[in-house]
Amino acid sequence: MSAVEANFDGIIGPTHNYGGLSFGNIASDKNRGEASAPRAAVLEGLRKAKQLADAGLVQGVLPPQERPDIGLLRRAGFTGSDKQIVEAAAKTAPELLRNAYSASPMWAANAATVSPSADTADGRLHLTPANLVTTLHRSIEGPATQRALSRVFRGDCFAVHPPLPAQSTFADEGAANHVRLCAEHGGPGVEIFVYGREAGEHWRGQFPARQTREACEAVARSHGLDLERCVFIRQGQAAIDAGAFHNDVVCVGTLKTLFFHELAFEDKAAALKAIRAAADGLFEPIFVEVPQADVPIGDAISSYLFNSQLLAMPGDDRLMLNAPVESEETISTRDYCARLTAGNGPIGTVNFVDVRQSMRNGGGPACLRLRVVLIKDELSSVNPACLLTDETYAALCKWAERHYRETLSVADLSDPSLMDESRQALDALTGLLDLGSDFYPFQRG
Template sequence: MTAVEANFDGIIGPTHNYGGLSFGNMASDRNRGAASAPRAAVLEGLKKAKTLADAGLLQGVLPPQERPDTGFLRRAGFSGSDAQVLEAAAKSAPVLLRNVYSASPMWAANAATVSPSADTADGRLHLTPANLITTLHRSIEGPATERALSRIFTGDRFAVHPPLPPQSTFADEGAANHVRLCAQHGGPGVEIFVYGREASETWTGRFPARQTREACEAVARAHGLDPKRCVFIRQGQAAIDAGAFHNDVVCVGTLTTLFFHELAFEDKTGAMAAIRAAAEGLFEPVFVEVPENEVPIADAISSYLFNSQLLAMPGADRLMLNAPVETEETPSTQAYCCRMTSGNGPIGTVNYVDVRQSMRNGGGPACLRLRVVLTPEEAQAVNPACLLTDEIYSALCKWAEQHYRDTLSVEDLADPALMQESRQALDALTGLLGLGSDFYPFQRR
């Protein structure tokens, strides 16, 4: 069966700011309170997506969520008009205000876990939005993500599940902790779920282990996956303690190739053996391991070498790594990429892309996209306005130029005008993306 791996990138929202909300995310903490550039950010993200679309890859977009989330502030005890709610929160709970203004849904790798129809018992493509309960600002996202996915992946070919129960046992961070390997995208594959902890254990790490094994197993059950083709691997505590808050900070894979840092997994040898066993009869996995003595874990995390897109480009016989420019600017990762591509391994080229606005908040090229394997019939069933074409790209760029601020400070979040500007932008966006005039909460009031 012919199928392609599409990338659905999160459109960076108009309230993109550096609130420093993600404990364990070194870049987020380092840039807390700095002025952001929302217009530059959204245009960077769109340009990255358009470059891949121009290269012949199927490229889609996911909408930003409504921010600020004044409904959340009301559930937290504030009352009055929206402007009054914001004013009161700014005075008495400024950290909470930063949480409800976060543009974190831009990182679509956390939007959901996706299993293609070739892997599922009922032959449908399954999507489970992540509950993201480990951090307050991201825990808001799940229901809105479910609504967005239901408007984009419509019809009987798709199964959009609700998020897992919002309880610590089922802490789920989405596809940032999920990798699928296969011989070809349309054939059966091996789904690799990476978790940081088991729900019953006492965690003693420096930073939180955000994903539980129980969440991984629940998603695999809901998607109707063959247990023999699923692998559950524990993330290395050394990587988490160094700042690898998601597995995709130290590991990425596509087709038969898994590209990972030496410290990515707690039991590296056991992980590779389990993947080989699950792939038996389908394909032979190719492991590209980056040694700690060539790329120290600190460099891997600061450069986001692994938070890159590993892509099969049309007409190419080797894979391309779509990496952030920070990878090129870090001596150890630049040197490693030169050695890697000059050899005869599966990764033949590295392209460096500028997404600095996202990187300063802790998200690289891979964070910005959700991978969705689609058959031709499934691709036809996707909301066409959410697939990037020349016309849609041009319209989105004009929209961003019209509605986004050049700069935004954390202090600006108290300004009710920012809320109104954001709502005007999102109201216009629903028309561009064919999401309906009732998509956002403010449109339904």
């Protein structure tokens, strides 16, 4: 059946800041406390999305979440008006306030795991929001993500699940640890779930293993997947210890092609064998492995070569890698990309895109998007206001230029006026994206 792979990018929120909250994310830690540029950030993200829409791809957007999350601060014991809560938290719990202000929902690859209708037992498209329990600032996202997905993906053809139980046994980081391979987007595929640890095991790594096998299996069951077409692979501990906190920092795939670093998987031979077995009778997988000798794991992570979008472009018979400009500025990755595209392999073009504001917080082009395979009826059921058109793009840019600060320091988070500005921006956005006047908590009173 004919289908498209749409990209839904997270709109970067008005409180985009460098709070340095993500242990194991080297870029996030490196830039902790630096001043950010929220207006430049949101415009960079929108520009990236518009470039792909202009190229003929289906491109959508997902809304930011309300920040600061006053509910988090109230549950932590703060009382009074919202303004009083922000002021009290700034004085007595500034680290907690940074968590409440995080704009991390911008990284839509962590929003959910998505299984297209071609893979599911009931013929519906299934989405499970990630619970993101490993880090505090992200663990608050799940319920709001579920609400957002329900407002974007409307109708009986979609099944939006609640997040998995918010407990370490089911630690789930969403599509950042999930890859789907297929002969064509509308046909049955192989769903690859990558996990860092099993629940209850004694983890010896330098950084946390954020995804459990149990979470992967739970998502596969709830989506009604054929387990013979699912593969569960352990991420390489060497990659995690080097800073690959998600598998999409060292691996990306689309259609038949899997593009990955040599250290991406703990048992590479077994992983590739399992993928071939799951694809048997459907297609022959194409593996593009980047050797450690060509691109050291440190360069792969600092440049985010693999945190790129691997895309089938209209009219092209080879894939395009939409990579961050940092991959062009890093010698090893730039040279590798030149050799990659000079050959006859499946990847024919590398486009370097500027999303520096996101990169400085630890998220590349792939982090910013959630991939959703849609057949015609499903696409027609998507909230049309959330699909990027020339008119929507112009309206969103105008909205961002009006409501976003040019710069934002961590110290600015103590100013309650930032909360008011953010709420004004989000209130206006709900009208632009047809999300309803009750979408955000502050709108519901």
